[in-house]
Amino acid sequence: MIAEADALHARVRGLIAHGGDFDVLARDLARFQHAHIPGYARLCAARGVDPAHDPPRALPAVPTEAFRITRVASYPASLDAAVFLTSGTTAGARGSHPMRTLATYHAAAMRGAEPLFAPFSARVRMLAIAPDAPDSSLSQMLRWFLAERGDEGSRFVSPDDLGPAIELLSDTRAPVLLLATAFAYVHLVDSLQGRALALPRGSRAMQTGGFKGRTREVPADVLRQMIGATFELPRTEVVGEYGMTELTSQLWATPETGSTEDAWIYRAPPWMRVVACDPQTLAPLPDGARGIARFEDLGNVESAWAIQTADEVVVRGDRVEILGRLPGATPRGCSLAIEELLG
Amino acid sequence: MRMPPRLRVETLIVAARRTFGPGRDEALIQALAAESGLHPSNVERALDRALELSPTEAQLEAMLARAPQRTAVMVILAANVFLAPLRAIAWALAQSDRVIVRPSRRAPTFARALVAAAPALELELAEVDPDAIAELALPEGAAIHAYGTQRTLDAIAARAGVALELHGPGFGAMIGGPEDYVAAATEIAEDIALFDQAGCLSPRLALVIGETGPAVDALHRALTSVGDEIPRRTLEPAETAALLQSRDAASFAGRALEGSEHLILELPRATLAPAGRVLVIASVASVEEAIARLQIAELATIGVAGRYEARVRAAFPRLRVSALGEMQRPPLDGPVDLRVLPPLTER
Numbered sequence: 001m002i003a004e005a006d007a008l009h010a011r012v013r014g015l016i017a018h019g020g021d022f023d024v025l026a027r028d029l030a031r032f033q034h035a036h037i038p039g040y041a042r043l044c045a046a047r048g049v050d051p052a053h054d055p056p057r058a059l060p061a062v063p064t065e066a067f068r069i070t071r072v073a074s075y076p077a078s079l080d081a082a083v084f085l086t087s088g089t090t091a092g093a094r095g096s097h098p099m100r101t102l103a104t105y106h107a108a109a110m111r112g113a114e115p116l117f118a119p120f121s122a123r124v125r126m127l128a129i130a131p132d133a134p135d136s137s138l139s140q141m142l143r144w145f146l147a148e149r150g151d152e153g154s155r156f157v158s159p160d161d162l163g164p165a166i167e168l169l170s171d172t173r174a175p176v177l178l179l180a181t182a183f184a185y186v187h188l189v190d191s192l193q194g195r196a197l198a199l200p201r202g203s204r205a206m207q208t209g210g211f212k213g214r215t216r217e218v219p220a221d222v223l224r225q226m227i228g229a230t231f232e233l234p235r236t237e238v239v240g241e242y243g244m245t246e247l248t249s250q251l252w253a254t255p256e257t258g259s260t261e262d263a264w265i266y267r268a269p270p271w272m273r274v275v276a277c278d279p280q281t282l283a284p285l286p287d288g289a290r291g292i293a294r295f296e297d298l299g300n301v302e303s304a305w306a307i308q309t310a311d312e313v314v315v316r317g318d319r320v321e322i323l324g325r326l327p328g329a330t331p332r333g334c335s336l337a338i339e340e341l342l343g
Numbered sequence: 344m345r346m347p348p349r350l351r352v353e354t355l356i357v358a359a360r361r362t363f364g365p366g367r368d369e370a371l372i373q374a375l376a377a378e379s380g381l382h383p384s385n386v387e388r389a390l391d392r393a394l395e396l397s398p399t400e401a402q403l404e405a406m407l408a409r410a411p412q413r414t415a416v417m418v419i420l421a422a423n424v425f426l427a428p429l430r431a432i433a434w435a436l437a438q439s440d441r442v443i444v445r446p447s448r449r450a451p452t453f454a455r456a457l458v459a460a461a462p463a464l465e466l467e468l469a470e471v472d473p474d475a476i477a478e479l480a481l482p483e484g485a486a487i488h489a490y491g492t493q494r495t496l497d498a499i500a501a502r503a504g505v506a507l508e509l510h511g512p513g514f515g516a517m518i519g520g521p522e523d524y525v526a527a528a529t530e531i532a533e534d535i536a537l538f539d540q541a542g543c544l545s546p547r548l549a550l551v552i553g554e555t556g557p558a559v560d561a562l563h564r565a566l567t568s569v570g571d572e573i574p575r576r577t578l579e580p581a582e583t584a585a586l587l588q589s590r591d592a593a594s595f596a597g598r599a600l601e602g603s604e605h606l607i608l609e610l611p612r613a614t615l616a617p618a619g620r621v622l623v624i625a626s627v628a629s630v631e632e633a634i635a636r637l638q639i640a641e642l643a644t645i646g647v648a649g650r651y652e653a654r655v656r657a658a659f660p661r662l663r664v665s666a667l668g669e670m671q672r673p674p675l676d677g678p679v680d681l682r683v684l685p686p687l688t689e690r
Contacts, residue, residue: 039596043595060591070597070612279581282584282591292584308588
């Protein structure tokens with residue numbers, strides 16, 4: 001089983017590097033996971049489908065919630081190379097995504113981020129305003145960015161202590177690549193109290209993540225403008241990244257993806273497909289329809305090749321507009337919404 | 344007209360009996376069903392089974408013993424459980440002869456009908472916007488009792504100068520052995536079906552001390568049977584989406600049993616699923632483990648098998664604890680949600 005998984009990892013990394021047939025690999029991943037992850041076999045049986053006969057798109061996606069309530073992996077925990085955890089919540093357990101090897105994640109992250117690094121011909125000064133946490137998949141990706149594309153002065157700065165970040169950004173003369181979560185940007189902009197902090201020409205800012213568990217939320221378009229205005233960056237130099245602990249691959253919103261004035265437009269890499277699904281049936285919807293996102297991520301070799309989320313999207317080809325979580329049901333007094341309890 | 348607290352509460356109950364008891368107006372049922380989204384049969388069953396029209400002497404005495412005296416009480420009601428205004432107003436009347444009722448804007452029917460049926464109590468209706476609540480003039484020594492979402496309560500909590508009693512979101516859980524669930528399956532299914540889990544008395548999590556199988560099977564049968572008589576309310580699109588994802592997550596992690604009107608999720612660990620006639624069932628090794636798993640601030644009520652009751656009551660002195668299958672019928676001895684009040688023994 002491990003040898004089979006290793007072979008699949010190698011095929012996925014080959015596809016990431018050189019391209020290949022998505023559908024064939026998706027089918028083979030689904031069959032592998034059906035054979036070696038009893039939960040996926042149960043889910044397929046419950047939905048009355050079988051990867052041996054049914055095409056990948058007809059197979060069920062694993063809801064993100066499953067990562068919170070059970071282990072999603074084809075191998076035993078003793079072989080974990082890393083276990084990435086979802087954001088903490090007040091009462092609910094954190095979801096976990098174990099990985100036996102980081103090689104495929106590394107390949108997907110670095111190849112996927114090429115549009116981010118495109119303007120920089122050499123190593124660049126990077127400032128990651130994020131915790132450098134071993135159980136965070138985002139931190140892992142940023143560590144790779146800093147180590148492989150950053151210069152010697154690149155570093156992490158805690159979002160809880162922005163003094164060093166402001167000092168470093170104030171002093172910099174060369175272009176800088178700022179990497180931070182949405183909440184960290186808001187915190188940073190608040191700390192500047194309306195003061196602009198012009199970054200040198202050629203700088204970029206990457207924004208990722210949302211506001212889960214935070215007290216202040218800012219709409220994505222407003223935040224993007226806020227980042228541009230604060231750091232005096234052209235709008236095209238504010239780049240968006242969309243990732244989830246449950247995924248291995250990321251989506252990027254760059255000038256090339258044609259973002260609109262008020263929304264990020266992301267591009268799924270060739271080894272990932274995003275499908276809008278009918279929230280009432282989870283059935284795939286046609287291109288251009290609004291639905292909840294199903295991510296088919298070939299990077300998830302040993303966990304779940306297809307993930308179902310509650311994020312609303314409109315998909316046109318490989319362009320994905322992410323609209324945020326499906327609006328919740330009407331609040332009904334003291335009935336507790338699951339989000340309230342579990343984050 | 345000044346009445347003693349006990350008479351005020353009894354007057355309200357008599358008015359409720361006249362309005363919502365046997366012989367009630369069919370149009371009222373339809374109005375409550377339309378407003379709440381519940382099936383009319385759910386409204387009928389709730390009025391018959393869960394409305395507190397016949398409190399005992401001891402229950403009323405307990406309520407009065409709990410009640411601090413106020414110059415006035417403003418009751419801000421939520422749209423969760425349509426018959427909740429009776430208990431909420433009774434609790435206010437136990438504290439003051441001046442009670443101002445602010446019905447839910449989305450579900451005012453029950454409260455308006457009750458106020459209209461009890462003119463002797465001179466209840467005041469204040470149908471104001473939430474923002475205006477903070478501006479209302481209340482006398483010194485008054486209190487606000489608010490029921491609702493955390494957002495509503497946070498807005499009201501900013502109000503200074505009066506005592507606040509804030510009843511926030513909550514849910515119900517159950518503890519018992521497999522045979523306890525089998526024995527009480529029909530009553531538990533009714534507890535789950537009533538109001539379609541809109542309130543904090545509704546069981547949403549069942550911890551089984553031992554094997555879950557018999558409890559799952561018995562509750563699936565009972566919920567199927569109840570569903571034949573009391574169809575589930577029409578779910579909103581977001582609720583359906585959440586239910587489908589919970590179903591698939593449970594199929595992956597354990598087992599999902601889907602009825603036309605309900606969903607049972609058998610999971611390897613205690614967690615919570617969306618409301619809408621959905622029950623999560625998880626196994627625990629002992630009552631001590633069940634108690635440890637339920638150390639959650641949002642837990643408001645517990646249904647427990649008799650042999651575990653003493654230990655559960657001792658572990659949760661500020662929660663409502665009922666027998667399995669009796670969670671929707673707590674005694675009329677105070678507010679439904681006791682979390683914000685000190686236990687009677689501390690007074």
